[in-house]
């Protein structure tokens with residue numbers, strides 16, 4: 760039982776303790792950047808998805824299940840574009856913070872989205888990062904199927920693309936110090952739920968992946984494992 764005490768503490772609210780602790784925001788420290796840097800010349804603009812037919816919310820929620828086997832063929836790029844918008848797309852950029860298609864505690868949005876692309880129309884295979892402020896992608900590196908398999912603890916399936924979400928905890932810690940980590944865990948659930956719902960509405964299937972190798976997933980994406988690390992992943996394929 761002692762093994763669970765730290766985990767249970769993490770799940771409980773510690774908001775009252777916040778009044779004894781000054782966050783960096785309260786100390787007057789400047790906020791961290793809300794986006795990672797990138798080379799503007801290398802941004803791949805994603806397809807328009809405004810005319811994509813989608814199921815109703817009612818039909819979609821009724822139909823949603825986890826899928827682990829997918830049809831052959833490539834995913835149309837407008838569908839991937841829709842999924843990226845639905846999971847991390849910008850609704851409004853307020854300068855110091857952003858509003859997106861998903862909620863986030865204090866609008867801190869501490870996540871980055873990486874894609875392991877195996878079969879998407881108009882995109883070569885490889886590892887990409889989503890650029891929400893441009894609704895585009897940056898190609899990062901070639902794919903590595905051996906490392907992917909290690910990262911996913913052999914849960915490779917035959918999906919066409921794998922979403923990996925990393926978190927940059929300081930974006931949340933700057934404002935919420937000790938309560939940040941529970942907020943981050945809640946936030947990422949909203950992101951993956953939007954993925955399930957959006958995918959189901961356009962005949963794609965999702966399998967959330969919580970059981971992954973931290974070290975190998977971070978290595979796959981080139982993350983330092985401390986200031987940025989993977990928190991969740993999801994397969995997406997043709998249903």
Ligand SMILES: Cc1cc2nc3c(=O)[nH]c(=O)nc-3n(C[C@H](O)[C@H](O)[C@H](O)COP(=O)(O)O)c2cc1C
Pocket residue numbers: 823824825826827914966967968969970971
């Ligand atoms: C946080 C979380 C982690 C999960 N991790 C995995 C996983 O590592 N591998 C897997 O095959 N399914 C995983 N799943 C999918 C669940 O097994 C699935 O949601 C559950 O069996 C219920 O089925 P349903 O999604 O069809 O309702 C995960 C789901 C969630 C929400």
